[in-house]
Amino acid sequence: xxxxxVTTDPGGPRSLENAKEWMxxxxxxxxxxxxxxxxxxxxxxxxxxxxLDGANWAKSWVASGKEFLANGRSxxxxxxxxxxxxxxxxxxxxxxxxxxxxxxxxxxxxxxxLELEAYGNFGRLAEPPIEPVTVPFQEGTHGDRVRFYVxxxxxxxxxxxxxxxxxxxxxxxxxxxxxxxxxxxxxxxxAMDNVGTGESPIKAKADGEKQFLPVIEWAxxxxxxxxxxxxxxxxxxxxxxxxxLAHLLPDMLRGAVNWGGGVHYMFQREWVEQSRYLTxxxxxxxxxxxxxxxxxxTRNTPRASGSCPCSTRAF
Numbered sequence: 082x083x084x085x086x087v088t089t090d091p092g093g094p095r096s097l098e099n100a101k102e103w104m105x106x107x108x109x110x111x112x113x114x115x116x117x118x119x120x121x122x123x124x125x126x127x128x129x130x131x132x133l134d135g136a137n138w139a140k141s142w143v144a145s146g147k148e149f150l151a152n153g154r155s156x157x158x159x160x161x162x163x164x165x166x167x168x169x170x171x172x173x174x175x176x177x178x179x180x181x182x183x184x185x186x187x188x189x190x191x192x193x194x195l196e197l198e199a200y201g202n203f204g205r206l207a208e209p210p211i212e213p214v215t216v217p218f219q220e221g222t223h224g225d226r227v228r229f230y231v232x233x234x235x236x237x238x239x240x241x242x243x244x245x246x247x248x249x250x251x252x253x254x255x256x257x258x259x260x261x262x263x264x265x266x267x268x269x270x271x272a273m274d275n276v277g278t279g280e281s282p283i284k285a286k287a288d289g290e291k292q293f294l295p296v297i298e299w300a301x302x303x304x305x306x307x308x309x310x311x312x313x314x315x316x317x318x319x320x321x322x323x324x325x326l327a328h329l330l331p332d333m334l335r336g337a338v339n340w341g342g343g344v345h346y347m348f349q350r351e352w353v354e355q356s357r358y359l360t361x362x363x364x365x366x367x368x369x370x371x372x373x374x375x376x377x378x379t380r381n382t383p384r385a386s387g388s389c390p391c392s393t394r395a396f
Contacts, residue, residue, distance in 0.1 A: 094133070101127050113251065114181050117174035118145075126175065135186020139179045143192050146175030150199055157206075166206040172199035173254065182250035183278075200254045209235050209264055211257070211272075216295045221282030227296055228280045229253060229273035232260045233305065240269040241310035241335075242300050244293070248317025248342075252279035259314075269306055271296060275319040290325050297326075297333065313337040318347075 095103065104127050108115040115123065126145045131137045153168035176199055179192030204211030211230045218227045230253055234240050243263055245256050256272035263270045276292050277285030283292055293313075301308030312335050315323030320342020327337035346352045 097130065097133055100133055101130065114178060117170075117177065117255075119171055122148075122171075122175075126178075136188050139186065139188035139192045142175050142179035143188075143195065146172045146179060146192070146195060146199065149175060150195070150202075153199070153202060157202075162206050166203060169199050169203035169206065170257075173203055177254065196254065204230065207232075209233060211260070214299070216299050218282050218292070218295055220291055222284060224280070224282030227273065227282060227292060229271050229296055230256075230260075231269070231271055232264055233269045234264040234267045237267045237269075239305065239307040240267055241312070242269045242271060242306050242308065243312050243314055244271040244273065244296060244300060245314040246273050246275045246293075246316070246319045246322070247278070248275060248319050249278060251316065254279075271300060275315070276322060290322050290329065293322065293326060297330070301333065310335055314340060315342060316340045317342060 104115055105124070107113075108120060108123055108127075122145050126141045129144075130141045149168045149172035153165045153172055156162075156165035156168055173196055176192050176196035180189045180196060184190035184193045201213065204213070209232055211232050213228060214231050215226045215228045218225055245259060246253065247255055253272040253274050256270070260270040260272060273293070273296055274281045276283060276289035281292060283289060297311065300306055300311060311333065313323045313326055315321065315338065317340070320339030323337045324339045324342065327334060
């Protein structure tokens with residue numbers, strides 16, 4: 082792997098115009114993080130970006146999100162639940178971009194709060210519904226609970242369960258497409274935040290697997306689920322924890338998937354420093370192993386100033 086195969090100077094962040102070009106390319110391909118939102122409105126949001134700082138970044142995406150949120154509320158009031166569901170999902174998608182890749186500015190944190198609200202509205206109307214659940218967590222340094230989403234297939238008694246989480250910048254709300262596919266296959270899903278991201282109650286440290294243990298136990302004890310048929314899926318950096326839990330809990334799990342997770346190079350200081358400025362040609366390799374997670378860019382402890390590696394790397 083040649084992590085220096087980049088198209089712009091890896092020694093500094095993108096320019097505004099370069100970032101806009103990069104985003105439009107991703108939008109055209111419908112790939113992360115530009116795969117959720119309405120293309121026409123997304124183009125408008127990109128074009129009106131005045132800067133890549135937290136305030137300007139959030140302002141453009143939040144403006145689009147609020148339009149869709151209002152449309153969702155209006156549709157729900159008149160009883161058009163299908164239109165409301167679609168509008169709430171779009172609102173969520175734009176607010177997601179407003180906080181992306183992490184809420185390291187007060188305005189990006191506000192966008193994340195709106196993201197949670199819009200996603201909650203979408204989840205109520207989703208088919209099957211997406212239900213928020215909270216369990217106590219006594220070892221948290223940034224909270225005393227773990228919050229996750231449960232989605233159960235219809236007309237299936239005690240379905241098997243997949244517990245899944247993302248990496249550094251894709252959180253539990255971004256597990257929706259996979260949860261839909263699992264539900265269609267008769268499998269229940271639990272979507273939660275990776276260690277040190279979203280609403281995670283702990284920082285990313287060597288013992289971060291402890292965050293997942295109460296959720297696994299909740300699934301094993303839930304009478305509506307078959308906790309004896311349990312699989313874990315960790316995406317990107319989250320794959321590290323899926324692999325570790327497979328070694329720690331072999332008798333509890335039917336399987337564990339490390340979906341594109343990093344190994345040796347991803348955890349080396351030299352690679353992490355390079356990853357701050359990698360461009361679209363190597364995006365799939367450049368999600369920062371020590372970015373938002375390590376510096377705790379989450380809802381519970383926002384940083385009003387400064388930046389994280391992923392924010393300068395692409396935005």
